[in-house]
Amino acid sequence: MDTASTMPARSAAPLVARLQEMRDLRTQDAAPATPPSPPSAPLLPAAAGLPFLGTVTGYQPGVQVAVERPLLPARDRYLSDHDFVQAPGMRNPNCYPVVPMTMSLEMMAEVAACLVPGLGVTGIEDVNAVRWIVAGDGGAAVLRVEAVIDLSSSTPDRYRIDARICADGDRQPSISARLLFGRRYPVAPPPLPPAEPPAGAAAPVLFDTASAYAQRLMFHGPSFQAMHGIARLGAEDVRGELVVRAPSTLFAGTEAPQLLLDPALLDGLGQLVALWSFHHHRQAAFPVGLGRLTLCGPTPPAGSVVPARAVIRGRQLKMLVADLEVGDGRGGTWLRIDGWRAWQFAWDARLLAFQRDPVRQLLSDAQDLPVPAAASSPSAAVQCRRIGAARVARFDAALLARHYLQPAELARFQALPAAPRRTAWLLGRVAAKDAARAWHLAQGGMALHPGDFAIDNDAHGQPHVTHWPDSPAPHLSIAHCGEEAVALAGATPVGIDLETVAVRDEACEQAVTTAAERELLGVRDGAVRAAWLTRLWCAKEAMGKRMGSGVVPGPRHFEAQALCADGSLRMWHAASGTGSIVTTLRSGEYMLAFDLGPRGAAAVRETKFGETKYGETKFRETKLGETKTKEPPCKESP
Structure with missing residues (x-):
């Protein structure tokens, strides 16, 4: 000293x-x-x-x-x-x-x-x-x-x-x-010698x-x-x-x-x-x-x-x-x-910030919606959050779960098999709780701790909020793929999906698409066809999640009636007579699909894409894979 x-x-x-x-x-x-002298018995606390x-x-x-x-x-x-x-x-x-x-x-x-x-x-x-x-x-x-x-x-x-x-x-x-x-x-030993700072410190x-x-x-x-x-x-x-x-x-x-x-x-x-x-x-x-x-x-x-x-x-x-x-x-x-x-x-800087103030800090990132989806839905109505495993790679998953989950949720997490399934499930909950918290704040509500409420699943696997501090609670949709998870929160039912873009074989394509959809895909091949086939699959999943049923009884019961140059798809579910306009977004190796709400048959068939409805930008050219193709704003099924 x-x-x-x-x-x-x-x-x-x-x-x-x-x-x-x-x-x-x-x-x-x-x-x-x-x-x-050792005592015959050790000291007693009292x-x-x-x-x-x-x-x-x-x-x-x-x-x-x-x-x-x-x-x-x-x-x-x-x-x-x-x-x-x-x-x-x-x-x-x-x-x-x-x-x-x-x-x-x-x-x-x-x-x-x-x-x-x-x-x-x-x-x-x-x-x-x-x-x-x-x-x-x-x-x-x-x-x-x-x-x-x-x-x-x-x-x-x-x-x-x-x-x-x-x-x-x-x-x-x-x-x-x-x-x-x-x-x-x-x-006492001599005082510690002074530290020698490096030159230029x-x-x-x-x-x-x-x-x-x-x-x-x-x-x-x-x-x-x-x-x-x-x-x-x-x-x-x-x-x-x-x-x-x-x-x-x-x-x-x-x-x-x-x-x-x-x-x-x-x-x-x-x-x-x-x-x-x-x-x-x-x-x-x-x-x-x-x-x-x-x-x-x-x-x-x-x-x-x-x-x-x-x-x-x-x-x-x-x-x-x-x-x-x-x-x-x-x-x-x-x-x-x-x-x-x-x-x-x-630890990641965002993780450190969350630990310091878990009420006001979100661990996930805001995911921008595609232009058509963003234009049709005010930012306060829908919130989308996304998180990758890299954000929490150096942090103990069990400890992260305690930050985000209520006791019943924690028990479910602990019962899951080891990583990667457990990690994927937890990342989905992080994204969903952050989306719900961001939505609540955008509605004028107070900032929430992720442990203030819980997320459960119904018989169809659809996530829903429980223990919400006020009414109404937001609707949720969750998707995870590989090391990424994404979630939507909205005032009305929403659907989201996330999938890796990859070339699928003919058997997979036949199982997922209808003959009319394959006609829409036309002569596209290679990376372009792989991207659009992934868009099709994600759109079906997102629509099924928004409807609360999933892709039941099968993906071909959800049919795309038009593929649009801006990445949107006009979807139709014949059994329920419900239409939907699903927007998609390519993000690196992943494809995301967003279904923000049902549309009637007339709306699905009459809505025009690629025009000035969503601002001044005209979607005349699409960039998919390594090729550029010029085509009409929407290619409709005959």
Whole structure:
């Protein structure tokens, strides 16, 4: 730290006195350095005041101990402030409360302390977090915390204890570490050397840390909002302040929990690293381990504002490595971390924006309607959204589902086979919910969270909105193909389809088209014929979806009566006597078809395309595949 104070000698280092069973500190301070006497039974939670001591399932005095501790959101209140899925103003039942890595360190420290009564935590080494510890859906995640003394490297006044946490019966640990216990704190190391910015580096940026929480650059709730004041973000380091918060709100039923570490303050130190990562790389950064943590004194009193600093040591692949230190508020060093490791996530910018504000941000893109469709339908009446798998390629699909789905929808998602079907279904729901939200806003409604409502399917597979906050709900249509999904939302029934443009064989063409349609296709061949055959198929699908039946009993019951140069098709469904004008749009390798509403027989037969009805543009020439063909605006069946 920036201090000219003289570090205390080892003999003047404060006594470690964090465990409540130490009744007489003066006697303990004068006691000779002898190994602690292992109790016949481990400490009890009520006696020790340690919030993470649960049910002892195994105990060998002076050797090892195992404790099972359920995670209960009602008791472990800190979980609600470390929730990856949040919905402002509502309690999302699909919330994803994750145990912070620093809270896992506290768990292991408390259990390890049972083996060495009279000693306190002085450091932690070799922390390796391999998976998140998540509270279960509607139930408790049961954690098994194990601690074993390393007798080969322990001395009478310094013990090394290997600890790990396994969740819900998993044999592989979610996190492991080596904890150091002793009678006195070690001498504080010298301050971190100054960072050496690269030549030509920009001047440090001053950042108001309060805005990081307000703008949700950091997802942490009040209990973990430890950054304070202005942070100075340099090219290779960050300086800031942390506020020490009282732990009284972390646990229900425990007004004064006895913590061996300060998990919230440690988490705030990691947040400074994450803030640096976002500023310089636009990447989220989550801690996954550390090399060595050294405690140089007791935790500063609640309410203290202490200086903190992080020096970036390097980036390897997606791993960010830094050295960190926190002052004690009196010019000395409270804590030093060498080799803090954070994994950086290169998420899409739109995804980051959605996570920060899921109510006002849409994850998908607006899909423009073809000119004829756009001209015949006001923008407020129909909304179309589209999303590709690339948008969420680096994001966990199960976590994305929790952002968008209600519990019944989430259960359906989880029951689906693995990717790609599960991914395609989820992308369709994202597009549909975004379309519905955009439609509601265009109608003058309030912005909605995707979890405010649900989408179900009727017996014919037609999607429809449930749990809509007001009336009426929009009509929906969803399509997905390959790695793309698209959806329409409108005030009246709509239909949309999406398909890859490809050459189909004669058998496929015969199955999809009628003789009259093949007459319309005429002598077109190659890429041009492939494009128009795809338009035909998509138009039939879109019309069937808009009618709510799908292409039942078969695609040839939906017949195109005219193919128009602007990509529109005059469709007719003889069984219902319903006509429709379906517009299509070529987008890269995909073809999209839009059916925005029924048209009577006269309208379908009399509407002229390619004229000035849709503005001044005249559709005299069509570009399909690699050829150009001049033809009448619409070619009608005889």
